[in-house]
Amino acid sequence: MELGMVGLGRMGANMAERLLRGGHKVTGFDPNVDARKALEGKGAASADSLQALVQALPAPRVVWLMVPAGAITDDTVNTLLSLLSPGDTVIDGGNSNYNDTLRRAALYREHQLDYVDCGTSGGVWGLAEGYSMMVGGDEAVVKRLQPIFETLAPGKDAGWGRVGPVGSGHFTKMVHNGIEYGMMQAYAEGFSILEHKQEFGLDLAQIGEIWRQGSVVRSWLLDLTTDALTKNPKMDGIAPYVPDSGEGRWTVDEAIQLNVPAPVITLSLIARLRSRDTESFTDKLLSSMRNEFGGHAIKKE
Structure with a gap:
């Protein structure tokens, strides 16, 4: 053809x-x-x-x-x-x-x-x-x-x-990408917990390799995650900034319109938005509130 x-x-x-x-x-x-x-x-x-x-x-x-x-x-x-x-x-x-x-x-x-x-x-x-x-x-x-x-x-x-019919292909792909957001967030959070348990000296790439075989959480996305951890275990040189191309937003909006609860996908989208707020006014105000009602110390810039 x-x-x-x-x-x-x-x-x-x-x-x-x-x-x-x-x-x-x-x-x-x-x-x-x-x-x-x-x-x-x-x-x-x-x-x-x-x-x-x-x-x-x-x-x-x-x-x-x-x-x-x-x-x-x-x-x-x-x-x-x-x-x-x-x-x-x-x-x-x-x-x-x-x-x-x-x-x-x-x-x-x-x-x-x-x-x-x-x-x-x-x-x-x-x-x-x-x-x-x-x-x-x-x-x-x-x-x-x-x-x-x-x-x-x-x-x-x-x-x-x-x-x-026409429209259903892009609608299905939109939801596919929303699911992808949630899966990525779960993997990232899980490996972050492992990384923060410093006293065990865990090898994240090794753990990823173990999970790739026989585990219920195995997936192609885990394969790619493990490969990334093998190449760069500490994620050196990578800014903690996660963009989005729109599909996650559309999925969340559609879930709201259909009255379907989608907390995992929604929170994964919020996490991406949060990653871009390097000068978070929200967090600064929260710190100030704690100081006002409890006298808690404020960390200066």
């Missing part, structure tokens, strides 16, 4: 390479010239604009987006709307908010264009291991695109599936 790939960052480029290895023909576009040249070096064609990309693809066209959620995706989707023809398909493989996906799909439907959302997990390991893909869209359209998903997945019948 032949398709276009928009967005040749690390993940997009890796996905394009996996498709090429699977026998698909890929034409890629990215504003970055070096990214396009790198793709050409892997045996793919490239285009220097969205218009050139669309012109290079045979009808009915398939265009896969791997661009950041929000305004960039909207700009790309709107530009493609004026370039594509009825029967063409856009697959959004990024981390778009599912509400944005529903809006975009409705707009495309008015122009007889198909819109598919594919929540994609796998990160930098996807090229070698395959990608986990949660696909939302019309059943017949997804069936037609099946060879693409089978190539990108860990196996033809493993690691991917149509989870429901």
Whole structure:
């Protein structure tokens, strides 16, 4: 199958390479010239604009987006709307908010264009291991695109599936990432407790290796955590600042809207926000309160 790939960052480029290895023909576009040249070096064609990309693809066209959620995706989707023809398909493989996906799909439907959302997990390991893909869209359209998903997945019948109508793929990926937040926080807190028990002189990487085999807490995330601890046991040179890309916030918001208690995911999000407050007014005020009512000492800066 032949398709276009928009967005040749690390993940997009890796996905394009996996498709090429699977026998698909890929034409890629990215504003970055070096990214396009790198793709050409892997045996793919490239285009220097969205218009050139669309012109290079045979009808009915398939265009896969791997661009950041929000305004960039909207700009790309709107530009493609004026370039594509009825029967063409856009697959959004990024981390778009599912509400944005529903809006975009409705707009495309008015122009007889198909819109598919594919929540994609796998990160930098996807090229070698395959990608986990949660696909939302019309059943017949997804069936037609099946060879693409089978190539990108860990196996033809493993690691991917149509989870429901359009919007459901990004919704499922949103919750997936919310769960990821909670798992990461639990591992980080547990290893921190171990690290603080100085009198035992615990080797965290060794403990991680033990847990990786037979333990109920074993996981690929634990594999990666153990690898990180092996490389840098004390996390030297790493600032205690944890960013978030939005999915955790969306998950918590959705839980509130649905009246579903999600304390672990919510607290893991709060922990990330807390990590960025290096000049915490909250903590300073708490210290001042203790001094006011109990005369407790205040630690000066």
